[in-house]
Amino acid sequence: MKFLRITTPVLLALCSLLPLSAAADTVVDLNLYHVMQVRDTGEEVSSLYTMAGEASVSFKSPNEGNVRGDVALSIVDMFKSGNWIPVVQIDRAYLRVRFPSFRLTAGKTRVGWGDGMLFNAADVLFGSTDTGVNLQDQELRTSTKWLTSVNIPLGAFSFVEAVVVPPEDLADAELWKTTLGARYYTTVGSMKVETGAAYRADHTSGNPTGQVVSPYIALQGNVGADWYVATSANLAYPEDIAEELKDSWMLSAGLFHLVNVGWQGTLSFRLETLVRPFGDWEATNEADKNYGLYLYPEISYAPSDTWSLSLRSIVSPLDMSAVVMVGGSWNVLQGFSFNGYVTANAGESDDAFPWQSASALSPSVSATVGMSWVY
Protein backbone atom coordinates (compact mmCIF):
# COMPACT_ATOMS: atom_id res chain seq x y z
CA MET A 1 0.00 0.00 0.00
CA LYS A 2 2.93 2.28 0.68
CA PHE A 3 3.92 1.89 -2.92
CA LEU A 4 0.52 2.95 -4.20
CA ARG A 5 0.26 5.90 -1.87
CA ILE A 6 3.66 7.24 -2.76
CA THR A 7 3.70 6.54 -6.43
CA THR A 8 0.15 7.52 -7.29
CA PRO A 9 1.03 11.23 -7.58
CA VAL A 10 3.96 10.33 -9.78
CA LEU A 11 1.81 8.11 -11.95
CA LEU A 12 -0.80 10.82 -12.23
CA ALA A 13 1.88 13.28 -13.25
CA LEU A 14 3.10 10.87 -15.90
CA CYS A 15 -0.42 10.27 -17.10
CA SER A 16 -0.91 13.99 -17.49
CA LEU A 17 1.64 13.72 -20.27
CA LEU A 18 -0.63 11.43 -22.21
CA PRO A 19 -2.73 14.10 -23.90
CA LEU A 20 0.51 15.67 -25.07
CA SER A 21 1.42 12.44 -26.75
CA ALA A 22 -1.73 11.82 -28.67
CA ALA A 23 0.16 10.12 -31.50
CA ALA A 24 2.17 7.89 -29.18
CA ASP A 25 1.26 4.38 -28.11
CA THR A 26 1.23 4.35 -24.34
CA VAL A 27 1.95 1.14 -22.47
CA VAL A 28 1.84 0.82 -18.69
CA ASP A 29 3.51 -2.13 -16.98
CA LEU A 30 2.48 -2.36 -13.33
CA ASN A 31 4.02 -4.94 -10.99
CA LEU A 32 2.95 -5.43 -7.38
CA TYR A 33 4.35 -8.15 -5.21
CA HIS A 34 4.71 -9.54 -1.71
CA VAL A 35 8.28 -10.26 -0.71
CA MET A 36 9.28 -12.72 1.98
CA GLN A 37 12.91 -13.26 2.88
CA VAL A 38 14.81 -15.35 5.37
CA ARG A 39 18.33 -14.31 6.19
CA ASP A 40 20.82 -16.47 8.06
CA THR A 41 23.85 -14.43 9.06
CA GLY A 42 25.47 -17.29 10.91
CA GLU A 43 24.72 -15.63 14.22
CA GLU A 44 21.00 -15.21 13.89
CA VAL A 45 18.15 -16.04 11.57
CA SER A 46 15.78 -13.20 10.73
CA SER A 47 12.86 -12.78 8.39
CA LEU A 48 11.36 -9.95 6.41
CA TYR A 49 7.95 -9.53 4.84
CA THR A 50 6.84 -6.52 2.86
CA MET A 51 4.96 -5.44 -0.21
CA ALA A 52 6.62 -3.57 -3.00
CA GLY A 53 6.00 -2.55 -6.54
CA GLU A 54 7.29 -1.14 -9.75
CA ALA A 55 5.57 0.70 -12.54
CA SER A 56 6.81 1.70 -15.96
CA VAL A 57 5.20 3.87 -18.58
CA SER A 58 6.32 3.71 -22.18
CA PHE A 59 5.46 6.18 -24.92
CA LYS A 60 6.21 4.62 -28.28
CA SER A 61 5.79 6.26 -31.63
CA PRO A 62 3.62 4.41 -34.14
CA ASN A 63 5.38 1.86 -36.31
CA GLU A 64 5.16 4.01 -39.40
CA GLY A 65 7.40 6.34 -41.32
CA ASN A 66 11.15 6.79 -41.08
CA VAL A 67 11.40 8.17 -37.57
CA ARG A 68 10.81 6.17 -34.41
CA GLY A 69 10.96 7.10 -30.77
CA ASP A 70 10.39 5.50 -27.41
CA VAL A 71 10.43 7.00 -23.94
CA ALA A 72 10.07 4.62 -21.00
CA LEU A 73 10.09 5.77 -17.40
CA SER A 74 9.92 3.48 -14.42
CA ILE A 75 9.07 4.15 -10.80
CA VAL A 76 10.60 1.90 -8.22
CA ASP A 77 9.97 2.03 -4.48
CA MET A 78 13.42 1.97 -2.87
CA PHE A 79 14.00 1.38 0.83
CA LYS A 80 16.61 3.87 2.00
CA SER A 81 17.50 4.97 5.51
CA GLY A 82 14.39 3.41 6.96
CA ASN A 83 11.99 4.98 4.49
CA TRP A 84 10.35 4.02 1.25
CA ILE A 85 11.40 6.48 -1.42
CA PRO A 86 9.95 6.45 -4.92
CA VAL A 87 12.69 6.65 -7.51
CA VAL A 88 11.92 7.62 -11.09
CA GLN A 89 14.40 6.53 -13.70
CA ILE A 90 14.68 6.71 -17.45
CA ASP A 91 14.77 3.20 -18.85
CA ARG A 92 14.72 4.23 -22.48
CA ALA A 93 14.59 7.54 -24.33
CA TYR A 94 15.72 7.41 -27.90
CA LEU A 95 15.08 8.54 -31.43
CA ARG A 96 15.77 6.36 -34.43
CA VAL A 97 15.93 7.75 -37.94
CA ARG A 98 16.06 5.70 -41.11
CA PHE A 99 17.94 7.11 -44.08
CA PRO A 100 18.26 5.40 -47.45
CA SER A 101 21.67 3.90 -46.69
CA PHE A 102 21.94 3.87 -42.89
CA ARG A 103 20.08 4.15 -39.62
CA LEU A 104 20.85 6.55 -36.79
CA THR A 105 19.92 5.96 -33.16
CA ALA A 106 20.50 8.50 -30.42
CA GLY A 107 19.45 8.45 -26.80
CA LYS A 108 19.28 6.08 -23.87
CA THR A 109 18.98 2.55 -25.18
CA ARG A 110 20.86 -0.69 -25.50
CA VAL A 111 22.79 -2.48 -28.21
CA GLY A 112 22.80 -6.26 -28.05
CA TRP A 113 26.14 -7.62 -29.18
CA GLY A 114 26.75 -11.36 -29.18
CA ASP A 115 24.46 -14.03 -27.76
CA GLY A 116 23.68 -15.20 -24.27
CA MET A 117 20.94 -15.00 -21.71
CA LEU A 118 23.32 -14.50 -18.77
CA PHE A 119 26.88 -14.96 -19.96
CA ASN A 120 28.05 -13.21 -23.10
CA ALA A 121 31.72 -12.47 -23.60
CA ALA A 122 30.87 -10.45 -26.70
CA ASP A 123 28.91 -7.86 -24.74
CA VAL A 124 31.98 -5.63 -24.46
CA LEU A 125 29.97 -2.40 -24.15
CA PHE A 126 27.52 -3.31 -21.37
CA GLY A 127 29.13 -6.38 -19.80
CA SER A 128 27.38 -9.72 -19.35
CA THR A 129 29.59 -11.60 -16.94
CA ASP A 130 28.56 -10.66 -13.40
CA THR A 131 26.43 -13.09 -11.45
CA GLY A 132 24.60 -10.51 -9.35
CA VAL A 133 21.41 -10.64 -11.38
CA ASN A 134 17.83 -11.20 -10.31
CA LEU A 135 16.91 -14.60 -11.70
CA GLN A 136 13.23 -13.70 -11.34
CA ASP A 137 13.50 -11.13 -14.13
CA GLN A 138 12.34 -12.30 -17.52
CA GLU A 139 15.28 -10.57 -19.19
CA LEU A 140 18.50 -10.78 -17.19
CA ARG A 141 20.44 -8.07 -19.05
CA THR A 142 18.45 -4.91 -19.69
CA SER A 143 20.70 -2.02 -18.69
CA THR A 144 20.72 0.96 -21.02
CA LYS A 145 23.17 3.80 -21.66
CA TRP A 146 23.13 7.17 -23.36
CA LEU A 147 24.66 6.49 -26.74
CA THR A 148 24.60 7.25 -30.43
CA SER A 149 24.85 4.51 -33.01
CA VAL A 150 24.95 4.25 -36.78
CA ASN A 151 23.87 1.03 -38.44
CA ILE A 152 24.77 0.46 -42.08
CA PRO A 153 23.22 -2.53 -43.87
CA LEU A 154 25.52 -4.54 -46.12
CA GLY A 155 22.85 -6.96 -47.32
CA ALA A 156 19.73 -8.65 -46.03
CA PHE A 157 21.53 -10.29 -43.11
CA SER A 158 24.74 -8.31 -42.77
CA PHE A 159 25.50 -4.93 -41.31
CA VAL A 160 28.15 -2.83 -39.62
CA GLU A 161 27.41 -0.78 -36.56
CA ALA A 162 29.37 1.99 -34.84
CA VAL A 163 28.57 3.23 -31.35
CA VAL A 164 29.65 6.25 -29.30
CA VAL A 165 29.02 6.14 -25.55
CA PRO A 166 29.86 9.40 -23.74
CA PRO A 167 31.19 9.19 -20.16
CA GLU A 168 28.42 8.52 -17.64
CA ASP A 169 30.13 9.94 -14.55
CA LEU A 170 29.83 13.72 -14.80
CA ALA A 171 32.61 14.10 -12.24
CA ASP A 172 34.94 12.36 -14.63
CA ALA A 173 33.50 13.21 -18.02
CA GLU A 174 36.50 14.15 -20.03
CA LEU A 175 36.23 13.78 -23.79
CA TRP A 176 38.99 11.18 -24.00
CA LYS A 177 37.02 8.94 -21.68
CA THR A 178 34.39 8.41 -24.34
CA THR A 179 33.74 4.77 -25.18
CA LEU A 180 33.72 3.79 -28.85
CA GLY A 181 32.62 0.54 -30.42
CA ALA A 182 32.10 -1.08 -33.79
CA ARG A 183 30.95 -4.48 -34.99
CA TYR A 184 30.36 -6.46 -38.16
CA TYR A 185 27.46 -8.93 -38.31
CA THR A 186 27.01 -11.46 -41.10
CA THR A 187 26.24 -15.06 -41.86
CA VAL A 188 28.64 -17.57 -43.37
CA GLY A 189 26.75 -20.60 -44.61
CA SER A 190 24.39 -21.49 -41.81
CA MET A 191 26.55 -19.84 -39.15
CA LYS A 192 26.29 -16.33 -37.80
CA VAL A 193 29.60 -14.54 -37.49
CA GLU A 194 29.93 -11.36 -35.49
CA THR A 195 33.11 -9.52 -34.66
CA GLY A 196 33.96 -6.12 -33.28
CA ALA A 197 35.73 -4.17 -30.61
CA ALA A 198 35.23 -1.51 -27.99
CA TYR A 199 37.65 1.19 -26.94
CA ARG A 200 37.44 2.82 -23.54
CA ALA A 201 39.56 4.44 -20.89
CA ASP A 202 40.13 3.39 -17.29
CA HIS A 203 38.42 0.11 -17.86
CA THR A 204 39.41 -1.70 -14.68
CA SER A 205 37.85 -0.25 -11.57
CA GLY A 206 40.44 0.18 -8.83
CA ASN A 207 43.19 -0.85 -11.18
CA PRO A 208 43.02 1.54 -14.12
CA THR A 209 44.84 0.35 -17.16
CA GLY A 210 44.82 3.54 -19.15
CA GLN A 211 43.35 2.87 -22.55
CA VAL A 212 41.80 -0.43 -23.45
CA VAL A 213 40.67 -2.01 -26.69
CA SER A 214 38.45 -5.08 -26.24
CA PRO A 215 38.07 -7.12 -29.44
CA TYR A 216 35.59 -9.98 -29.60
CA ILE A 217 34.26 -12.62 -31.92
CA ALA A 218 30.89 -14.36 -31.56
CA LEU A 219 29.59 -17.33 -33.54
CA GLN A 220 26.15 -18.98 -33.58
CA GLY A 221 24.87 -22.07 -35.33
CA ASN A 222 23.01 -25.32 -34.91
CA VAL A 223 24.02 -28.92 -34.28
CA GLY A 224 20.65 -30.35 -33.37
CA ALA A 225 20.56 -27.71 -30.65
CA ASP A 226 21.32 -24.06 -31.25
CA TRP A 227 24.81 -23.17 -30.02
CA TYR A 228 26.63 -19.91 -29.50
CA VAL A 229 30.18 -19.08 -28.45
CA ALA A 230 32.07 -15.83 -27.94
CA THR A 231 35.45 -14.74 -26.74
CA SER A 232 36.94 -11.38 -25.84
CA ALA A 233 39.98 -9.91 -24.14
CA ASN A 234 41.48 -6.52 -23.33
CA LEU A 235 44.45 -5.00 -25.09
CA ALA A 236 45.69 -2.36 -22.66
CA TYR A 237 48.00 0.64 -22.99
CA PRO A 238 50.30 1.57 -21.32
CA GLU A 239 49.90 -1.45 -19.05
CA ASP A 240 51.56 -4.76 -19.74
CA ILE A 241 49.59 -6.06 -22.72
CA ALA A 242 50.32 -9.72 -22.05
CA GLU A 243 49.32 -9.48 -18.39
CA GLU A 244 46.06 -7.64 -19.08
CA LEU A 245 45.29 -9.94 -21.98
CA LYS A 246 45.71 -12.95 -19.73
CA ASP A 247 43.65 -11.50 -16.90
CA SER A 248 40.79 -10.35 -19.10
CA TRP A 249 40.49 -13.22 -21.57
CA MET A 250 37.11 -14.89 -21.30
CA LEU A 251 34.95 -17.27 -23.27
CA SER A 252 31.22 -17.80 -23.10
CA ALA A 253 29.24 -20.59 -24.72
CA GLY A 254 25.67 -21.78 -24.74
CA LEU A 255 23.30 -24.44 -25.98
CA PHE A 256 19.56 -23.96 -26.50
CA HIS A 257 16.99 -26.51 -27.50
CA LEU A 258 13.22 -26.28 -27.69
CA VAL A 259 10.74 -29.10 -28.16
CA ASN A 260 6.99 -29.31 -28.44
CA VAL A 261 5.02 -31.01 -25.71
CA GLY A 262 1.47 -31.72 -26.78
CA TRP A 263 -0.16 -29.37 -29.24
CA GLN A 264 0.37 -26.21 -27.24
CA GLY A 265 3.23 -26.85 -24.85
CA THR A 266 6.90 -26.07 -25.25
CA LEU A 267 9.85 -27.26 -23.23
CA SER A 268 13.13 -25.44 -23.57
CA PHE A 269 16.59 -26.19 -22.27
CA ARG A 270 19.46 -23.75 -22.03
CA LEU A 271 22.96 -24.22 -20.68
CA GLU A 272 25.51 -21.42 -20.67
CA THR A 273 29.02 -21.22 -19.34
CA LEU A 274 31.54 -18.52 -18.65
CA VAL A 275 35.22 -19.48 -18.69
CA ARG A 276 38.12 -17.32 -17.62
CA PRO A 277 41.17 -19.45 -18.53
CA PHE A 278 43.46 -17.47 -16.23
CA GLY A 279 40.94 -16.91 -13.47
CA ASP A 280 40.89 -18.68 -10.14
CA TRP A 281 40.46 -22.44 -10.54
CA GLU A 282 40.40 -23.21 -6.85
CA ALA A 283 37.91 -22.12 -4.24
CA THR A 284 38.90 -18.86 -2.59
CA ASN A 285 37.77 -16.96 0.49
CA GLU A 286 38.26 -13.57 -1.16
CA ALA A 287 35.18 -11.39 -1.42
CA ASP A 288 35.84 -10.47 -5.06
CA LYS A 289 35.92 -13.80 -6.74
CA ASN A 290 37.38 -14.23 -10.18
CA TYR A 291 36.48 -17.84 -10.71
CA GLY A 292 37.46 -19.47 -13.94
CA LEU A 293 34.16 -21.25 -14.42
CA TYR A 294 30.46 -20.55 -13.97
CA LEU A 295 27.43 -22.36 -15.35
CA TYR A 296 23.89 -21.19 -16.05
CA PRO A 297 21.32 -23.96 -16.62
CA GLU A 298 17.70 -23.07 -17.38
CA ILE A 299 14.65 -25.22 -18.03
CA SER A 300 11.31 -23.68 -19.00
CA TYR A 301 8.04 -25.46 -19.54
CA ALA A 302 4.97 -23.76 -20.92
CA PRO A 303 2.01 -26.17 -21.12
CA SER A 304 0.11 -23.47 -23.01
CA ASP A 305 0.37 -19.78 -23.75
CA THR A 306 -1.28 -19.20 -20.36
CA TRP A 307 1.05 -21.07 -18.01
CA SER A 308 4.80 -21.21 -17.71
CA LEU A 309 7.17 -22.76 -15.20
CA SER A 310 10.89 -22.21 -15.03
CA LEU A 311 13.95 -23.38 -13.20
CA ARG A 312 17.08 -21.25 -13.35
CA SER A 313 20.36 -21.52 -11.54
CA ILE A 314 23.82 -19.97 -11.48
CA VAL A 315 26.34 -22.58 -10.47
CA SER A 316 29.86 -22.02 -9.26
CA PRO A 317 31.44 -25.48 -9.66
CA LEU A 318 34.76 -24.45 -8.14
CA ASP A 319 33.33 -23.85 -4.69
CA MET A 320 30.28 -26.04 -5.22
CA SER A 321 27.75 -23.30 -4.56
CA ALA A 322 24.71 -22.16 -6.49
CA VAL A 323 21.72 -19.88 -6.50
CA VAL A 324 18.54 -21.59 -7.63
CA MET A 325 15.24 -20.04 -8.70
CA VAL A 326 11.98 -21.86 -9.27
CA GLY A 327 9.05 -19.86 -10.56
CA GLY A 328 5.77 -19.83 -12.39
CA SER A 329 3.50 -17.44 -14.19
CA TRP A 330 -0.22 -17.60 -15.00
CA ASN A 331 -1.47 -15.21 -17.66
CA VAL A 332 -5.07 -15.36 -16.53
CA LEU A 333 -6.56 -12.25 -18.16
CA GLN A 334 -5.65 -9.91 -20.99
CA GLY A 335 -2.23 -8.54 -20.02
CA PHE A 336 -2.68 -9.68 -16.42
CA SER A 337 -0.55 -12.37 -14.78
CA PHE A 338 0.01 -13.90 -11.39
CA ASN A 339 3.67 -14.63 -10.70
CA GLY A 340 5.46 -16.56 -8.00
CA TYR A 341 9.14 -17.25 -7.45
CA VAL A 342 11.36 -18.82 -4.82
CA THR A 343 15.10 -18.17 -4.86
CA ALA A 344 17.63 -19.80 -2.55
CA ASN A 345 21.39 -19.83 -2.13
CA ALA A 346 23.22 -23.08 -1.57
CA GLY A 347 26.78 -22.65 -0.42
CA GLU A 348 29.06 -22.08 2.53
CA SER A 349 29.72 -18.62 3.95
CA ASP A 350 32.83 -17.98 1.83
CA ASP A 351 31.34 -19.31 -1.36
CA ALA A 352 30.04 -17.36 -4.34
CA PHE A 353 26.43 -18.04 -3.34
CA PRO A 354 26.42 -18.44 0.45
CA TRP A 355 23.45 -19.56 2.50
CA GLN A 356 24.84 -17.55 5.41
CA SER A 357 25.62 -13.92 4.62
CA ALA A 358 25.70 -10.62 6.45
CA SER A 359 24.82 -8.77 3.25
CA ALA A 360 21.28 -7.42 3.05
CA LEU A 361 21.47 -8.02 -0.70
CA SER A 362 21.99 -11.73 -0.28
CA PRO A 363 19.13 -13.37 1.65
CA SER A 364 19.29 -17.09 2.18
CA VAL A 365 15.82 -17.62 0.77
CA SER A 366 13.54 -15.16 -0.98
CA ALA A 367 9.96 -15.76 -2.07
CA THR A 368 8.00 -13.36 -4.24
CA VAL A 369 4.32 -13.62 -5.02
CA GLY A 370 2.63 -10.94 -7.02
CA MET A 371 0.83 -9.81 -10.09
CA SER A 372 1.57 -7.78 -13.18
CA TRP A 373 -0.62 -5.96 -15.62
CA VAL A 374 0.37 -4.55 -18.97
CA TYR A 375 -2.17 -2.18 -20.50
Added chain:
Amino acid sequence: MYRSNNMKIRMMAIVMVALVSIATVGAMSAEDIVRQMDALETFDTSYAEGEIVTTDRFGVKTSTFRSWSRGAYDSLIEFTSVAERGQKVLRTEGELYLFYPDAEELIRLQGAALRQSMLGSDISYEDMTGEKDTLSQYDVKLVGNERISGRDCYILEFSAKTRTVAYPMQKVWVDTGTYMVWKGEFSTKAGRLLKEMAVLETMTVDNRTLPKITKISDKMKRDSATEMRLSRLDIDVDLDPVIFTLQNLTW
Protein backbone atom coordinates in the same frame (compact mmCIF):
# COMPACT_ATOMS: atom_id res chain seq x y z
CA MET B 1 7.73 -13.76 -24.18
CA TYR B 2 9.02 -16.11 -26.78
CA ARG B 3 6.73 -18.89 -25.62
CA SER B 4 3.69 -16.66 -25.86
CA ASN B 5 4.57 -15.52 -29.35
CA ASN B 6 5.31 -19.04 -30.39
CA MET B 7 1.75 -20.05 -29.66
CA LYS B 8 0.33 -17.15 -31.60
CA ILE B 9 2.53 -17.94 -34.54
CA ARG B 10 1.27 -21.49 -34.44
CA MET B 11 -2.28 -20.24 -34.61
CA MET B 12 -1.50 -18.10 -37.60
CA ALA B 13 0.39 -20.86 -39.28
CA ILE B 14 -2.43 -23.34 -39.29
CA VAL B 15 -4.83 -20.79 -40.65
CA MET B 16 -2.41 -19.54 -43.25
CA VAL B 17 -1.90 -23.09 -44.36
CA ALA B 18 -5.62 -23.64 -44.49
CA LEU B 19 -6.11 -20.47 -46.45
CA VAL B 20 -4.73 -21.83 -49.66
CA SER B 21 -7.21 -23.32 -52.04
CA ILE B 22 -8.16 -23.24 -55.67
CA ALA B 23 -11.04 -24.49 -57.67
CA THR B 24 -10.64 -27.58 -59.76
CA VAL B 25 -13.19 -29.95 -61.13
CA GLY B 26 -13.45 -33.65 -61.78
CA ALA B 27 -13.02 -36.79 -59.73
CA MET B 28 -9.75 -36.99 -57.84
CA SER B 29 -8.03 -39.57 -55.70
CA ALA B 30 -7.18 -38.76 -52.10
CA GLU B 31 -3.54 -38.33 -53.07
CA ASP B 32 -4.50 -36.00 -55.92
CA ILE B 33 -6.51 -33.84 -53.53
CA VAL B 34 -3.64 -33.64 -51.07
CA ARG B 35 -1.12 -32.87 -53.80
CA GLN B 36 -3.41 -30.16 -55.07
CA MET B 37 -3.66 -28.68 -51.58
CA ASP B 38 0.07 -28.91 -50.96
CA ALA B 39 0.93 -27.36 -54.29
CA LEU B 40 -1.28 -24.41 -53.59
CA GLU B 41 -0.28 -23.73 -50.02
CA THR B 42 2.23 -21.05 -50.88
CA PHE B 43 1.29 -17.63 -52.16
CA ASP B 44 3.86 -15.76 -54.19
CA THR B 45 3.38 -12.94 -51.72
CA SER B 46 0.81 -11.99 -49.13
CA TYR B 47 -0.02 -9.36 -46.56
CA ALA B 48 -2.46 -9.94 -43.72
CA GLU B 49 -3.84 -8.16 -40.70
CA GLY B 50 -5.84 -9.86 -38.02
CA GLU B 51 -6.31 -10.89 -34.46
CA ILE B 52 -6.15 -14.02 -32.35
CA VAL B 53 -8.96 -14.16 -29.82
CA THR B 54 -8.70 -16.69 -27.02
CA THR B 55 -11.77 -17.32 -24.89
CA ASP B 56 -11.81 -19.31 -21.68
CA ARG B 57 -13.80 -19.22 -18.46
CA PHE B 58 -11.81 -16.22 -17.24
CA GLY B 59 -12.61 -14.04 -20.23
CA VAL B 60 -11.24 -13.03 -23.60
CA LYS B 61 -7.65 -12.30 -24.62
CA THR B 62 -6.85 -10.67 -27.92
CA SER B 63 -3.57 -10.32 -29.77
CA THR B 64 -3.35 -8.40 -33.02
CA PHE B 65 -0.76 -8.76 -35.74
CA ARG B 66 0.40 -7.91 -39.24
CA SER B 67 2.19 -10.40 -41.44
CA TRP B 68 3.98 -10.52 -44.75
CA SER B 69 5.08 -13.57 -46.72
CA ARG B 70 7.10 -14.12 -49.86
CA GLY B 71 7.80 -17.27 -51.81
CA ALA B 72 8.59 -20.58 -50.22
CA TYR B 73 10.55 -19.39 -47.20
CA ASP B 74 10.24 -15.76 -46.18
CA SER B 75 7.70 -14.45 -43.70
CA LEU B 76 7.54 -11.63 -41.18
CA ILE B 77 5.05 -11.30 -38.34
CA GLU B 78 4.70 -8.16 -36.27
CA PHE B 79 2.54 -8.06 -33.16
CA THR B 80 0.57 -4.87 -32.71
CA SER B 81 -1.37 -5.49 -29.49
CA VAL B 82 -0.33 -3.60 -26.36
CA ALA B 83 1.60 -6.23 -24.44
CA GLU B 84 3.64 -7.42 -27.43
CA ARG B 85 3.76 -4.28 -29.54
CA GLY B 86 6.72 -4.20 -31.88
CA GLN B 87 7.81 -7.79 -31.30
CA LYS B 88 8.62 -9.42 -34.62
CA VAL B 89 9.42 -12.84 -36.00
CA LEU B 90 11.30 -13.17 -39.29
CA ARG B 91 11.46 -16.57 -40.89
CA THR B 92 13.85 -17.26 -43.74
CA GLU B 93 15.23 -20.41 -45.27
CA GLY B 94 16.67 -22.32 -42.33
CA GLU B 95 16.56 -19.46 -39.83
CA LEU B 96 14.19 -17.82 -37.42
CA TYR B 97 14.92 -14.35 -36.06
CA LEU B 98 13.07 -12.93 -33.06
CA PHE B 99 13.26 -9.25 -32.17
CA TYR B 100 12.21 -7.75 -28.84
CA PRO B 101 12.30 -3.95 -29.14
CA ASP B 102 12.30 -3.08 -25.43
CA ALA B 103 15.44 -5.12 -24.83
CA GLU B 104 16.86 -4.37 -28.31
CA GLU B 105 17.38 -8.10 -28.45
CA LEU B 106 17.85 -9.94 -31.73
CA ILE B 107 17.74 -13.72 -31.35
CA ARG B 108 18.61 -16.13 -34.15
CA LEU B 109 17.27 -19.67 -33.95
CA GLN B 110 17.68 -22.65 -36.21
CA GLY B 111 17.00 -26.33 -36.12
CA ALA B 112 14.36 -27.58 -33.73
CA ALA B 113 12.79 -24.20 -33.12
CA LEU B 114 12.16 -23.98 -36.83
CA ARG B 115 11.07 -27.53 -37.38
CA GLN B 116 8.86 -27.96 -34.36
CA SER B 117 5.31 -28.83 -35.19
CA MET B 118 2.71 -26.16 -34.94
CA LEU B 119 -0.50 -26.76 -33.07
CA GLY B 120 1.06 -30.08 -32.28
CA SER B 121 0.13 -31.41 -35.66
CA ASP B 122 1.83 -31.66 -38.99
CA ILE B 123 2.36 -27.95 -39.34
CA SER B 124 5.68 -26.34 -38.58
CA TYR B 125 7.32 -22.99 -39.12
CA GLU B 126 8.58 -24.45 -42.35
CA ASP B 127 5.01 -25.07 -43.38
CA MET B 128 4.10 -21.44 -42.95
CA THR B 129 5.71 -20.59 -46.21
CA GLY B 130 7.57 -23.65 -47.35
CA GLU B 131 6.38 -26.22 -49.78
CA LYS B 132 4.51 -28.99 -48.03
CA ASP B 133 4.85 -32.65 -48.65
CA THR B 134 2.05 -34.07 -46.58
CA LEU B 135 2.16 -37.39 -48.37
CA SER B 136 5.67 -38.03 -47.09
CA GLN B 137 4.36 -37.83 -43.55
CA TYR B 138 0.86 -39.25 -43.87
CA ASP B 139 -1.08 -41.97 -45.61
CA VAL B 140 -4.39 -40.57 -46.81
CA LYS B 141 -7.78 -42.07 -47.58
CA LEU B 142 -10.84 -40.52 -49.19
CA VAL B 143 -13.63 -41.81 -46.95
CA GLY B 144 -16.65 -40.00 -48.27
CA ASN B 145 -18.44 -36.77 -48.90
CA GLU B 146 -20.46 -34.53 -46.61
CA ARG B 147 -22.06 -31.10 -46.73
CA ILE B 148 -20.43 -28.62 -44.36
CA SER B 149 -21.81 -25.09 -44.09
CA GLY B 150 -23.88 -25.77 -47.20
CA ARG B 151 -20.87 -26.87 -49.25
CA ASP B 152 -20.00 -30.31 -50.63
CA CYS B 153 -16.79 -31.53 -49.06
CA TYR B 154 -14.41 -34.44 -49.47
CA ILE B 155 -13.66 -36.21 -46.23
CA LEU B 156 -10.01 -37.19 -45.98
CA GLU B 157 -8.46 -39.29 -43.24
CA PHE B 158 -4.73 -39.00 -42.58
CA SER B 159 -2.67 -41.50 -40.62
CA ALA B 160 0.91 -40.69 -39.77
CA LYS B 161 3.81 -42.56 -41.36
CA THR B 162 6.30 -41.23 -38.83
CA ARG B 163 6.35 -40.59 -35.12
CA THR B 164 7.62 -37.06 -35.57
CA VAL B 165 4.15 -35.60 -36.01
CA ALA B 166 2.17 -34.75 -32.91
CA TYR B 167 -1.18 -35.85 -34.30
CA PRO B 168 -1.15 -39.40 -35.61
CA MET B 169 -4.69 -39.10 -36.97
CA GLN B 170 -6.41 -36.29 -38.80
CA LYS B 171 -9.77 -35.97 -40.49
CA VAL B 172 -10.28 -33.05 -42.82
CA TRP B 173 -13.30 -31.77 -44.77
CA VAL B 174 -12.16 -30.18 -48.04
CA ASP B 175 -14.47 -28.14 -50.27
CA THR B 176 -14.95 -30.01 -53.56
CA GLY B 177 -15.21 -26.74 -55.44
CA THR B 178 -12.73 -24.39 -53.80
CA TYR B 179 -10.49 -26.85 -51.95
CA MET B 180 -10.79 -24.73 -48.84
CA VAL B 181 -10.57 -26.75 -45.64
CA TRP B 182 -13.85 -26.20 -43.79
CA LYS B 183 -13.28 -28.47 -40.85
CA GLY B 184 -10.58 -30.56 -39.21
CA GLU B 185 -10.39 -33.08 -36.40
CA PHE B 186 -7.05 -33.97 -34.85
CA SER B 187 -6.74 -37.12 -32.79
CA THR B 188 -4.40 -39.53 -31.08
CA LYS B 189 -3.53 -42.87 -32.65
CA ALA B 190 -6.22 -44.44 -30.48
CA GLY B 191 -8.75 -42.06 -31.97
CA ARG B 192 -9.10 -39.72 -29.00
CA LEU B 193 -10.15 -36.31 -30.31
CA LEU B 194 -7.79 -33.56 -29.16
CA LYS B 195 -8.63 -30.58 -31.29
CA GLU B 196 -11.24 -29.35 -33.72
CA MET B 197 -10.89 -26.66 -36.34
CA ALA B 198 -13.80 -25.05 -38.18
CA VAL B 199 -14.11 -22.14 -40.59
CA LEU B 200 -16.86 -19.81 -39.39
CA GLU B 201 -16.71 -17.15 -42.07
CA THR B 202 -15.10 -16.85 -45.46
CA MET B 203 -13.97 -14.03 -47.70
CA THR B 204 -13.20 -13.71 -51.36
CA VAL B 205 -9.72 -12.56 -52.30
CA ASP B 206 -8.48 -12.51 -55.85
CA ASN B 207 -11.39 -14.75 -56.90
CA ARG B 208 -10.54 -17.30 -54.22
CA THR B 209 -12.70 -18.26 -51.29
CA LEU B 210 -10.60 -18.16 -48.16
CA PRO B 211 -11.23 -18.42 -44.40
CA LYS B 212 -11.90 -15.14 -42.64
CA ILE B 213 -12.68 -16.49 -39.17
CA THR B 214 -11.38 -19.85 -38.05
CA LYS B 215 -12.20 -21.40 -34.70
CA ILE B 216 -9.93 -23.91 -33.01
CA SER B 217 -11.25 -25.76 -29.99
CA ASP B 218 -9.06 -27.67 -27.57
CA LYS B 219 -11.09 -30.72 -26.67
CA MET B 220 -8.87 -31.32 -23.64
CA LYS B 221 -10.09 -28.11 -22.04
CA ARG B 222 -13.60 -27.09 -21.19
CA ASP B 223 -14.90 -23.71 -22.34
CA SER B 224 -11.72 -22.91 -24.26
CA ALA B 225 -11.50 -21.82 -27.87
CA THR B 226 -9.32 -19.70 -30.06
CA GLU B 227 -10.44 -17.76 -33.10
CA MET B 228 -8.19 -16.47 -35.82
CA ARG B 229 -9.83 -13.47 -37.45
CA LEU B 230 -8.36 -11.92 -40.55
CA SER B 231 -9.46 -8.36 -41.15
CA ARG B 232 -7.37 -8.01 -44.29
CA LEU B 233 -5.66 -10.37 -46.66
CA ASP B 234 -3.90 -9.34 -49.85
CA ILE B 235 -2.31 -11.99 -51.99
CA ASP B 236 0.21 -11.74 -54.79
CA VAL B 237 0.92 -8.13 -53.99
CA ASP B 238 4.12 -6.20 -54.60
CA LEU B 239 6.26 -6.31 -51.46
CA ASP B 240 9.46 -4.38 -50.85
CA PRO B 241 12.32 -6.93 -50.52
CA VAL B 242 13.58 -4.90 -47.55
CA ILE B 243 10.66 -6.27 -45.52
CA PHE B 244 12.48 -9.57 -45.12
CA THR B 245 15.79 -8.18 -43.87
CA LEU B 246 17.37 -7.63 -40.46
CA GLN B 247 17.18 -3.90 -41.06
CA ASN B 248 13.42 -4.03 -41.18
CA LEU B 249 13.16 -6.61 -38.41
CA THR B 250 15.05 -4.41 -35.97
CA TRP B 251 13.43 -1.16 -37.11
